[in-house]
Amino acid sequence: MSVRIGKQTVKLENAPVITETASIVGVKEGKGPLKDTFDRILTDDTLGEKSWEKSESALQRQTALLALEKARLKQSDINYILAGDLLNQCVGAHYSVRDLDIPFLGLYGACSTMTESMSVGGMMVDGGYADYAMCLTSSHFCSSERQFRNPLEYGGQRTPSAQWTVTGAGCAVLSSKGSGPRITYVTTGKVIDKGVTDISNMGAAMAPAAIDTLIAHFRDTGARPDDYDMIATGDLGIIGSDILEELMLDEGFDIRENHRDCGKMIYEIEEQDVHAGGSGCGCCGSVFCGYIYRELKRHNLKKVLLMATGALMNPMVVEQGESIPAIAHAIVIEN
C-alpha cells in the first residue's frame, strides 16, 4: 500500500525490510578508511578474467551470490533482480545475471542506479508484487576509464576535478517480511541540466540534480535536515559536495552537520591520490551495502536519507557539444 506525498515522493506503508546486503570492492578501495566494512576485498581486480568488462560482470555476479548466501535465500526465493551499471548497454549486469534463474529488470541511472533500484524494488515489495527483490549495481575503474575517458595504457593525466571510479559492487536484498532497516520513503528525481560541459567535473554536473531532489524531498515530506542522522549522497565528491552544501544553505537547509558523501568516505582522498573523490555506481553501492548498512544494523544510525546521483551523458554527445544532464533519487531508510 502506498501514500503519495507531494509531487515526487511516496511513503511506503509496508516499508520493505533490507534484510541483507553484500559488498565487494577492489584492491585500492580495500586500503581505504572503510576497508573493515566490506564483505570481501579483491586481491586481483581482474578477477582472473581476460577483459575489464568480464571482470566487472564477475564482480557483480559474486556480489549477488554472496548476498543470497548471507541472506540464506535460494535464487528461487527471489522474485526480481533489478540491476544496472555504467557500461554501454549495461553489459556488466546482463552478463552477471545470465547465470541466475531470477526474473530481471534492467535499469540505467548511471551512478544513481543503487537508489533507483532500491526505489523501484522498494515499491514492488511494498505493493506485494514481490516477496524478495535484489538491488544490484557495480562499477570498475578500468572498464570505466576505457569507456568514458582513455584506456589505461594511454596514461592520460587526470584533472584536479576528476573523480576515481570505484571498483566495487553492492547488492541489497529487500523483503516484505522480517526485521531490520526499512525503506519508508522514495523521492524520485527529475533530469536536471544546468549546462555543465566539463566531462572531468562530474561533481559539478550532478550537484544541481542532488539539490533539486533534496529540496523536493523536504518539501514533500516536511522533514528537515536534522531529522536524519545522515544524509548520504552517492558520489558528488569534494567539489559536488561543496556545491550541494552551499546551495542548500541558500535554500534555507543547513545539511553541513550530517551530510556525508560516499565518494569522500571510501578513500583517503589525498593519500590515495583520487583527486575529487570516488564515483561510479559501485561507490554508493558498496558504501551503502558495507558501512552504512552495518551502522544501521548496529543502531548507530537510526534514520538515513540515501541519495545516489548520476551524470547521464556519454562521451560522444559531449563531443557533439552537449551539456551533461544528471539525476538523483533519494530513499529514506529507518530502523
Add this chain to the structure above:
Amino acid sequence: MSVRIGKQTVKLENAPVITETASIVGVKEGKGPLKDTFDRILTDDTLGEKSWEKSESALQRQTALLALEKARLKQSDINYILAGDLLNQCVGAHYSVRDLDIPFLGLYGACSTMTESMSVGGMMVDGGYADYAMCLTSSHFCSSERQFRNPLEYGGQRTPSAQWTVTGAGCAVLSSKGSGPRITYVTTGKVIDKGVTDISNMGAAMAPAAIDTLIAHFRDTGARPDDYDMIATGDLGIIGSDILEELMLDEGFDIRENHRDCGKMIYEIEEQDVHAGGSGCGCCGSVFCGYIYRELKRHNLKKVLLMATGALMNPMVVEQGESIPAIAHAIVIEN
C-alpha cells in the same frame, strides 16, 4: 493491489488503463503497411538536428509531448516517466526528458524496453504509486547503425539475417482511472543465453528468451494461445519468429494462428529490402502505440499478449568472444 501468480507473473487487480498513446516514425516506416496507423510520419529523419543522436532525442521528446497533448494532460499531471533506448548510456531518453518537468526512471532492456516500461509503470499505477505514468522508447536506424555496426558512410553490406532498426518512437500513458484497454498481467523475463554469437542474427539470439517467457506466462496463468486474439512479439523478425513458432509447437503450444511480430508488420519485407524485418525499441514502441492500440480501441482486438524482446550485448563484448544474452517481458492487455 496485486496477486502473484506462479513464479514470474503478477495479476494487476486494479488493471491500469492505457489512456492514450502516441507514435511517430521515420520516412521509410511511413511507406510501410502500417503507415495509416501512426500519429505522425517524419519527412526528414534528421529532424533538423546535427547528429543522429540528437535526432533520436528530438524524436522521443516529440512523441512524449504528442502523447501528453492527445491525452489532454499537463506535465504536472504525470507522476513518472519511464524511458529508455538503445544508445550508449541511454542518451536518447536522457536528452529527450531533460526539458520535461516529470520524475524520471531510466530503464535498459534493449528492444524489450517498451514492455519493460509498461510492466514497471503498470505495477506503479496499479499499486497506487502513480496516478499517471508515461512509458516511452525510441530507436533510430542511423544512430543504431553507427553504434552497433558501421557508420552509414562506410556502406557495409548487410547479411540476409540482419534486421533493419526502426526509426520510430512510442509513448503509452497509463492511468489509474478511466476506460480503455487495460494491463491485466505482467510476466517478467529472465536473461537467457543459448550461445548465439552472430551479431547479425538478433532474431536467433532473442527467440530463446521469447520462448522462455511465453512458456512461463502460460504456465503461471494457465492461459492457452487461443485465449489471445494476438500474441505480438516485438522484433524477432522472420528468422526469430520462425524459431519461436516452431519451438513453441515442440513445447505443446501452437501459436502460429495468432502470432504476429511487429518487426514483420512494419515493413513490406521484400519490397522495402529490410532482409529479416524490423528491430529496435521503437519497433514494438511505434507498432503497439500505433496499430495495436488502435485495434484495441476499435474493439477489433480484445485480448493481446504483447512481448518485446531485447538482445543485451554490446559490440565490444561480442568482439571479446561473448555470446548474446537476451530477455523478453510480456504483458496482457484487455479491453
